[in-house]
Amino acid sequence: MVTHVTCAIGDQGAGDRPAAWQRALSEAFVDLEVTAGRDRPWTAELTARRLGSLQIATEESGPGTVLRSARAVAADPRTHILVRRQLAGTALLLQDGRTAELRPGGTAFHDARRPFRIVFPERQRARILTVPRALLRLEERHLRALTATVVDETAGGAAALLLPLLDGLVDEVGRAGPARREHLARTAAEILATVALDQAGRQPEPALWERITASLTARLGEPGLTPRDIAGEHAISLRYLHLLFQRHGTTVGGWLRTRRLEAAREELARPGPVHRSVAAVAARWGFTSPSHFSRAFRETYGMSPAQWRRTAAGNGRGPRPAPPTLSDGGRIERTARATMEHV
Template sequence: MSTTTGQHCFDPGPLAPQDRFEAWRHAVSTAFVPLDASTEDPRQFHGTLTGLALGSLSVAGVGGDAVTVRRSRQAIAAGDPGVFKFALQVQGSSLTRQDGREAMLSPGDLVIYDTRRPYDLVFGEPYRMFVVQIAVEHLGLSAEQARAVVAQRIPGSAGLGALTSSLLSSLDEQLQKGEMAPDPRAASAVLQLVQATLLSRFRPASEVPTRDVVYLEGVRHIDDHLGDPDLGVSSVARALHVSVRYLQGVFAQEGTTISEWIRRRRLQRCRMELGDPSQAHRSVSAVAARWGYPEASSFSRAFKHEYGISPGAFRREVAGG
């Protein structure tokens, strides 16, 4: 298990093939809770694990070949930290069993299970999951509510499930790239959205998602669509299922506006690409168009206003060292 800036990764490379499955099982048991695991051919098994403490939560991306993972009563006796695991199916499919219920997940779906009671996870094909570990006292559900939601598929295609699935998917990408910081604000946003998603199973959501959640999702959506010339407050509000007025208020609390945030992020991306020697073959206008500036003249004015130098002069300056 290697560790960098608080992030821990399981690297099977240095291990002999016959040792990799047991080492992966041990790494997973250490990162999560004590678990049993079995696979058809341990010598051929390939598994991955990347984890990070995120404020009051911990998150991990885990995956591998077909495997069955079991949390038995014996394993519970060996170590019971009292946590819930809220999981996003990223790739492949899985079956979660707990308390006599079964949840079959496809990519984008969500599920929660309680480590204080036995459960089974069956992965019949290569898979990947993003898992959030939440202490029982932080989840905010009653014992009855918690028992009612475990091992139930939460579709990631609509409502709060879609917003939660999108946010966790984005965090998973950051974790794999080593770009996730242990930010307590991110932990708070994740926890609030998970709570809202679970509570919506008992009653229709009567409130829009919290401001922290909307802000983080807004920033993510903007970064993912910077190349769209039509990106603006209306399109972002539609994607997040909130009103334009509410979204504007969220960004105003951060001391900015949607339009200003989009403008700055586009210029930052253009500046990075213009300074990248591997992109020297692309014209300034092509770089501008890629990041949402279809008109080269307006891009040139905006760039010079922001950085005090024209795009072409900046590129020449960087190229000259």
């Protein structure tokens, strides 16, 4: 469902404007108290659009203060997360004992469940995205560490990659037809969740990487394993999962394919009176097509699985294939892309 609210504060008498602005902000976000600065004339404008669980709003106002008091928190049951992206002017966001100074391009999270204050020293304009707290998939202690900290886009990571994309998506929502709006809104919400996870540092990346790859190693034999399954198991977004593998120079499918081939190669070389067939070994390690497995094995190791087994049996351990050359890597990557349905 899409709801669209526009409010302009300027036609009222000077004394009525802050009260009208307070009502507009409280209806759109959470119960707030507003104090207007001494600008004359003091004006403000709000445009808010709700698409499913995501609200996208743009607000512009003269200098002043917006307060979410402890009394308002107790009286108002709304507990969502607000993300402020400053477009013009300056804002000081205070929550949980911290102060985030937001200049144009700056972004910070604040939590409606606890008191906060926003001070506007000058006329300013900002975009505010409102999402349910559950969507961020963060524990409460990590949400507390996230609030009133400026998201650092200069340090690389998810924020540098995704916040410019978020800006483009939000702009596109305003231009898109009804059929596309909901999809774009869901994508924007997922980006926010990824940025929040990255900013909160819920888990150091090396530990997260080790946990994910250990889990994947234990599940190599599952042919239907998908990136979405993996992201869900580890409570991270699909985008963040792909970003994590990208940082390690690979893809989810490429990593799985390499480890499955390594496991199959080791089993084929294992001595014993009874051997599984090549097709059985392929199936054991997650390959649904024996012919695909044979092609991938040959392109990676320079011989067929059967040849490798005979060679390994002949010398007791098998030769150690040379690392793939650059051209080999190109063939491997093309094969991986062409056969993702088998991953």
